[in-house]
Amino acid sequence: xxxxxxxxxxxxxxxxxxxxxxxxxxxxxxxxxxxxxxxxxxxxxxxxxxxxxxxxxxxxxxxxxxxxxxxxxxxxxxxxxxxxxxxxxxxxxxxxxxxxxxxxxxxxxxxxxxxxxxxxxxxxxxxxxxxxxxxxxxxxxxxxxxxxxxxxxxxxxxxxxxxxxxxxxxxxxxxxxxxxxxxxxxxxxxxxxxxxxxxxxxxxxxxxxxxxxxxxxxxxxxxxxxxxxxxxxxxxxxxxxxxxxxxxxxxxxxxxxxxxxxxxxxxxxxxxxxxxxxxxxxxxxxxxxxxxxxxxxxxxxxxxxxxxxxxxxxxxxxxxxxxxxxxxxxxxxxxxxxxxxxxxxxxxxxxxxxxxxxxxxxxxxxxxxxxxxxxxxxxxxxxxxxxxxxxxxxxxxxxxxxxxxxxxxxxxxxxxxxxxxxxxxxxxxxxxxxxxxxxxxxxxxxxxxxxxxxxxxxxxxxxxxxxxxxxxxxxxxxxxxxxxxxxxxxxxxxxxxxxxxxxxxxxxxxxxxxxxxxxxxxxxxxxxxxxxxxxxxxxxxxxxxxxxxxxxxxxxxxxxxxxxxxxxxxxxxxxxxxxxxxxxxxxxxxxxxxxxxxxxxxxxxxxxx
Amino acid sequence: xxxxxxxxxxxxxxxxxxxxxxxxxxxxxxxxxxxxxxxxxxxxxxxxxxxxxxxxxxxxxxxxxxxxxxxxxxxxxxxxxxxxxxxxxxxxxxxxxxxxxxxxxxxxxxxxxxxxxxxxxxxxxxxxxxxxxxxxxxxxxxxxxxxxxxxxxxxxxxxxxxxxxxxxxxxxxxxxxxxxxxxxxxxxxxxxxxxxxxxxxxxxxxxxxxxxxxxxxxxxxxxxxxxxxxxxxxxxxxxxxxxxxxxxxxxxxxxxxxxxxxxxxxxxxxxxxxxxxxxxxxxxxxxxxxxxxxxxxxxxxxxxxxxxxxxxxxxxxxxxxxxxxxxxxxxxxxxxxxxxxxxxxxxxxxxxxxxxxxxxx
Numbered sequence: 001x002x003x004x005x006x007x008x009x010x011x012x013x014x015x016x017x018x019x020x021x022x023x024x025x026x027x028x029x030x031x032x033x034x035x036x037x038x039x040x041x042x043x044x045x046x047x048x049x050x051x052x053x054x055x056x057x058x059x060x061x062x063x064x065x066x067x068x069x070x071x072x073x074x075x076x077x078x079x080x081x082x083x084x085x086x087x088x089x090x091x092x093x094x095x096x097x098x099x100x101x102x103x104x105x106x107x108x109x110x111x112x113x114x115x116x117x118x119x120x121x122x123x124x125x126x127x128x129x130x131x132x133x134x135x136x137x138x139x140x141x142x143x144x145x146x147x148x149x150x151x152x153x154x155x156x157x158x159x160x161x162x163x164x165x166x167x168x169x170x171x172x173x174x175x176x177x178x179x180x181x182x183x184x185x186x187x188x189x190x191x192x193x194x195x196x197x198x199x200x201x202x203x204x205x206x207x208x209x210x211x212x213x214x215x216x217x218x219x220x221x222x223x224x225x226x227x228x229x230x231x232x233x234x235x236x237x238x239x240x241x242x243x244x245x246x247x248x249x250x251x252x253x254x255x256x257x258x259x260x261x262x263x264x265x266x267x268x269x270x271x272x273x274x275x276x277x278x279x280x281x282x283x284x285x286x287x288x289x290x291x292x293x294x295x296x297x298x299x300x301x302x303x304x305x306x307x308x309x310x311x312x313x314x315x316x317x318x319x320x321x322x323x324x325x326x327x328x329x330x331x332x333x334x335x336x337x338x339x340x341x342x343x344x345x346x347x348x349x350x351x352x353x354x355x356x357x358x359x360x361x362x363x364x365x366x367x368x369x370x371x372x373x374x375x376x377x378x379x380x381x382x383x384x385x386x387x388x389x390x391x392x393x394x395x396x397x398x399x400x401x402x403x404x405x406x407x408x409x410x411x412x413x414x415x416x417x418x419x420x421x422x423x424x425x426x427x428x429x430x431x432x433x434x435x436x437x438x439x440x441x442x443x444x445x446x447x448x449x450x451x452x453x454x455x456x457x458x459x460x461x462x463x464x465x466x467x468x469x470x471x472x473x474x475x476x477x478x479x480x481x482x483x484x485x486x487x488x489x490x491x492x493x494x495x496x497x498x499x500x501x502x503x504x505x506x507x508x509x510x511x512x513x514x515x516x517x518x519x520x521x522x523x524x525x526x527x528x529x530x531x532x533x534x535x536x537x538x539x540x541x542x543x544x545x546x547x548x549x550x551x552x553x554x555x556x557x558x559x560x561x562x563x564x565x566x567x568x569x570x571x572x573x574x575x576x577x578x579x580x581x582x583x584x585x586x587x588x589x590x591x592x593x594x595x596x597x598x599x600x601x602x603x604x605x606x607x608x609x
Numbered sequence: 610x611x612x613x614x615x616x617x618x619x620x621x622x623x624x625x626x627x628x629x630x631x632x633x634x635x636x637x638x639x640x641x642x643x644x645x646x647x648x649x650x651x652x653x654x655x656x657x658x659x660x661x662x663x664x665x666x667x668x669x670x671x672x673x674x675x676x677x678x679x680x681x682x683x684x685x686x687x688x689x690x691x692x693x694x695x696x697x698x699x700x701x702x703x704x705x706x707x708x709x710x711x712x713x714x715x716x717x718x719x720x721x722x723x724x725x726x727x728x729x730x731x732x733x734x735x736x737x738x739x740x741x742x743x744x745x746x747x748x749x750x751x752x753x754x755x756x757x758x759x760x761x762x763x764x765x766x767x768x769x770x771x772x773x774x775x776x777x778x779x780x781x782x783x784x785x786x787x788x789x790x791x792x793x794x795x796x797x798x799x800x801x802x803x804x805x806x807x808x809x810x811x812x813x814x815x816x817x818x819x820x821x822x823x824x825x826x827x828x829x830x831x832x833x834x835x836x837x838x839x840x841x842x843x844x845x846x847x848x849x850x851x852x853x854x855x856x857x858x859x860x861x862x863x864x865x866x867x868x869x870x871x872x873x874x875x876x877x878x879x880x881x882x883x884x885x886x887x888x889x890x891x892x893x894x895x896x897x898x899x900x901x902x903x904x905x906x907x908x909x910x911x912x913x914x915x916x917x918x919x920x921x922x923x924x925x926x927x928x929x930x931x932x933x934x935x936x937x938x939x940x941x942x943x944x945x946x947x948x949x950x951x952x953x954x955x956x957x958x959x960x961x962x963x964x965x966x967x968x969x970x
Binding site: 011012013014155156157158176178201202204216217218219220221222464467468470 | 908
């Protein structure tokens, strides 16, 4: 976890950027990188790069950033980890490249010098970086395929700016805060702001798996170099034989975990009572990681009930010989932390509170790096969406394909059964949306439906936002090329939307606020490629069972059994309680499913107003 | 690299009058100078004055009527090879986009100022969204376009106005006539249109008593025509500065250039500038310029590096301060303005924009 930023006054009419702006943006990200900081300016001072450092690999000052190549041509500012950097380094050294540090940052410089933009195809990791080429006077930005690391860009037509956080871009004081209707509409549809939009018209996300070049004529359109649907589509054409399922899954996941253990500091783990983090811990042990410290959040409200994860987590920690740290969180702490949570939240999100507390606990334990089981549900069909979305699409799709039937049925039901229509807005919309995968997915994941938005936002803003967001077209991009299986399609939709825009972003801001790098070995493009031939057979339940058995010492059976019922989390109730007190000014919403999330979303939005 | 045949649809260009015509001439002449351009056919709606386009540029006779213009544009497009369509005004976007589509050509659309600040009709908006490149005269205009058009922001670039050669510092012949002896001279150049009223003549007049009270003996010269002059004269009378305000009406280019040179301070507290070419003309003539930090003026005044940007309530104080400040070297000021907005810089930008839509780019 680090913070990167930069300003490039590319247009010859623009004034050179000011150092105070570069520093204001950089230092807004102090929590991302408390261990060091640096800036670099091109000789004509038209391009400036900034960096805040959290030291994890090569703790020496030699590895400080922005890092300049030996001959002075390339300069890099980099946030993230390149997990295969040792292999790349060996390869570069074998052809005569000499290194002066043991960091992964230097590998980026040499790899770019050798391969140019094509370097991104060689990287395994989570990354966002910018490389300045002094000779071509050109900036290259890149972001990893899943979008684990954030990168925001702003271009006013004269000057290009970038940073790891939206709020940091704005902290420089030179970027407009004019609202982006697509971002606001997107947040209400999905519960998080869908990339590339943010709440602000002039700030955008560099999309995951994209590079962008900026030269004297300004930024070029971002170029995609990795789509999550690609390996899924390829894998479906080359399915794994049933007999190889277990071994191939174990090898692939263990390989990812080995890669993610790369660090010169201790690596801990977030341990819940579920399969994903339990299996990750088991495989850490298989990767010869001893004396792992595992952090679990427990809630006083649940003590002694079946909703309490801590006893099961303790059982897993004991099973794998980990040191277990249980951190109890109460409602009063949530209330105390709420202002800090909303402050740390870079863009509005209806989630992330749990991650905030577990990251806080990890920091209290002195950890800088922790693995998380995040991504297991997307990869191994853990969500109910893997059942619902294909079922709705199959069951209601053919009927919904009849033009106008959805709206007609909704009108009819609203008239005949107004109570049902109010309580179950999504059920009402089945015939309107279920004829396409993206529609069924939006029904499953959506916070509000497009048709509901005019009730809570200005209708003009909704119209404009929907025109710019094109939610279905954007969701459909996650399915290019077609993953060719039900599980594959939902996997692609969940990974490229919910995981990317919500879970990974929450992990970033909540971890960053506590100077903690959260690593997600189940969110790895190489792993996805290796598991893709297995994904079509990972029907709900199957994938998780395979993962539970992946460690040499399989997870205890009770973990898998419990996984099916899930755990309770009281944060929803806490949010609800706080919001009821705080939001009397907000228009009361109709009672409906997901009321807590909806009410919380309105309150979060107020914090960003 | 392939040589390109360009079809330019414009309201006016060579032989036209006003800022948009000038911009189109500058753009097309620069485009003709890019190595990859083979020919440019310009189709204007208006061309009141005779003019001689440069090499590789041919201008068709003007077609005033919308229908005849559209028909001629289509006929011309269908009868020859077209690799690139340049649309010089938002209002021509639909026909330009149709031609680009029919011919499989690239499309560049130019946005000037206020016309692009509000979302155009749905059809026009859709036409603009098909453009390979949208050029805007200022960051402000660009921000507005990016705000209403569903188009990748990278396709919307800023190509600011450039400066005519006649605007250069030298001794003024008019100075003694307009502001003799110790009098200071303020100048605004812009239309006085009662339906617009954004140029800020009234703001200057209202500020004059406070500036005079600071001890400045001054005359305020206004260049331009328009039906709002009577109101402004009345305002000048009301605030007691009628004898200090001189309305000169429209003037020719040579006289205009001399007026810029004669002036101590060019002031145009406008709220609606797409770019504000008059600021550049003043600066290029070596005269300090003052504007409001609103819309395109920030670009023309180089974010305060070339001229002074203030808020509306600081206007009188700023005029006083600038009139009291030691005068800047006019040649240095002119060179600074030319370094940013001169013809060389403009030509490079046009070719860079063209390069951006090269098929291999």
